[in-house]
Amino acid sequence: MAGVIGEVNRRGLDDPSSVRHEPLDASTFGEYYDAYFPRLYTYIRYRVGGPAVADELVAQVFENALARLNRYNPDLAPAAVWLFAIARNVVTDHLRAQRRHRWVSLDVIRDWLSPSPPPDETIVARELHGALLDAIGRLTQRERDLIGLKFAGGHTNRRIAALTGLSESNVAVLVHRALQRLRSELARSGVVP
Amino acid sequence: MTGPEWLSTKDSRGADLFARIGGGDPRQPGEDAEAAQILATILADLDVSAESAIRDSLRADLLERLRSTERRHSSTAVGGGNPLFGNGIALLGRLCLIAGVMLVGLFFVSPARSWIPALVGEPGVLMATQTSTMTPTRTVSLTPTLVSTASITNQHEEFDGIGRADLRVAPSAPLPTPETPGARNQHGGSSVVWSRESGAESTPQVTLTGQPGA
Numbered sequence: 001m002a003g004v005i006g007e008v009n010r011r012g013l014d015d016p017s018s019v020r021h022e023p024l025d026a027s028t029f030g031e032y033y034d035a036y037f038p039r040l041y042t043y044i045r046y047r048v049g050g051p052a053v054a055d056e057l058v059a060q061v062f063e064n065a066l067a068r069l070n071r072y073n074p075d076l077a078p079a080a081v082w083l084f085a086i087a088r089n090v091v092t093d094h095l096r097a098q099r100r101h102r103w104v105s106l107d108v109i110r111d112w113l114s115p116s117p118p119p120d121e122t123i124v125a126r127e128l129h130g131a132l133l134d135a136i137g138r139l140t141q142r143e144r145d146l147i148g149l150k151f152a153g154g155h156t157n158r159r160i161a162a163l164t165g166l167s168e169s170n171v172a173v174l175v176h177r178a179l180q181r182l183r184s185e186l187a188r189s190g191v192v193p
Numbered sequence: 194m195t196g197p198e199w200l201s202t203k204d205s206r207g208a209d210l211f212a213r214i215g216g217g218d219p220r221q222p223g224e225d226a227e228a229a230q231i232l233a234t235i236l237a238d239l240d241v242s243a244e245s246a247i248r249d250s251l252r253a254d255l256l257e258r259l260r261s262t263e264r265r266h267s268s269t270a271v272g273g274g275n276p277l278f279g280n281g282i283a284l285l286g287r288l289c290l291i292a293g294v295m296l297v298g299l300f301f302v303s304p305a306r307s308w309i310p311a312l313v314g315e316p317g318v319l320m321a322t323q324t325s326t327m328t329p330t331r332t333v334s335l336t337p338t339l340v341s342t343a344s345i346t347n348q349h350e351e352f353d354g355i356g357r358a359d360l361r362v363a364p365s366a367p368l369p370t371p372e373t374p375g376a377r378n379q380h381g382g383s384s385v386v387w388s389r390e391s392g393a394e395s396t397p398q399v400t401l402t403g404q405p406g407a
Contacts, residue, residue, distance in 0.1 A: 026259050033252050038242035051244040059251050066255055129239065151236035179229045 024072055024079040032079060033062060039080075040087050042152035046136050046144050047091045057094055061087045077162075084153050085163055088145070095141065128191060135185035143178035150175050 022028045040061055045054045064086050065072075072082055136144055149160045157175070161168040186192045242248065 026263060029259055030252065030256055033255065037245075037248060037252075038240050041242035041245055041248075042240055045241050045244070051241075051246070055245050055247045058245070059247060062251065062255055066259060129241070132235070132239070133241070147236060151233065151239070154237070176229060179232050180225070183228055183232055 023074050024069070024082075026069065029066065029069065032083075036080065036083055037062075039153050040083060043084065043087060043148035044091060045133065046148035046152055047141070048094060049137070053094070057087075057090050060090045064090065078159075080153070080155065081159055081163060084149060084155065088163065091145075131186065131189055131191040135182055135189060135191070138185050139178060139181055142174070143181060146171065146175050147178050147182070 022031065024032050037058070041054055041058045044057045044061070045051070048054060048057060061083065065083060068086075072079075077085070136147065139147070145164070146160065149155050149163060150157075155163070157168050157171045160166070160171045160175075164171070166174070183192070
């Protein structure tokens, strides 16, 4: 179980090779941005509703990282762990604020203003991925967090354990259960048989 | 899912994989593991960051802010420190240090430093000052006069006769030396034996010895 998922994890989602040996500082910030933006954005997209909110939060993550850049110590944690720790805090703050105030997401308007319909060849794939994101959205926040860290973030179970405070073995079990639930949600929505 | 461009070619592979997720029997451990692996593969390949409408503009904005911060840092640099607030904090710290050293130096160099013995517990200086102000101003009789009321009563049987009182005497009076029971004064039936203390000519201390029933 954990071995299978770990194998997937190692399949190219470790630290991007372009910045692996460069310390994160002002001179390499742009490279880190390019390398980590997709992972952070996808992670946040797993955690929150739509693209507009994800845009807002990922911007907040990088702004916080920039503001604290002088305090970042690579000896304490790799850049990936540091950035994802900031992302988790930003998402947590957002969810907490969302519980206090009900906001209408700009994504609703964005869907209304959707330009021309997409080409036929992408429709099926879009629907599948839309269904996948919807299914992820029906998981608990902890399951979304773990799936995001594991697959969008590409972190090992050990790093996830360090980020979340869970034990390494517990992370493996919870990720596996989250995948099972995701599969059930996909089956319920009719995406998979 | 705003535009088709965020779906890369690997997503079509994901579509094939989707069809295989539900293919097995979830009650079979092998099938379950395979489905989990396929789902994990799909999730690991999924990159929705192309949805973002601000990716490039955010990058440009952040790098511009970084550059402007560095420019500001280089124009006000006082040596190392952090690029945002380090210079100000370092400067403030140095100023506080210099001010503290000057203040402490001023305290020790200043002539009005009588607070120092009071602080370190040397009462001798203050006592000497007090003694010098107690010079007698008028002539009195040779006979010592009890001027203060000692808290002594000799009406009680249990009185053991030890107390203290102040006597005012003339400075030229030949005071008896200590342990000389030469001068006696009668006060309420008690005999007063007084002695002269060193360094306090005008205010000798007197030991009252009571005699119960006297």
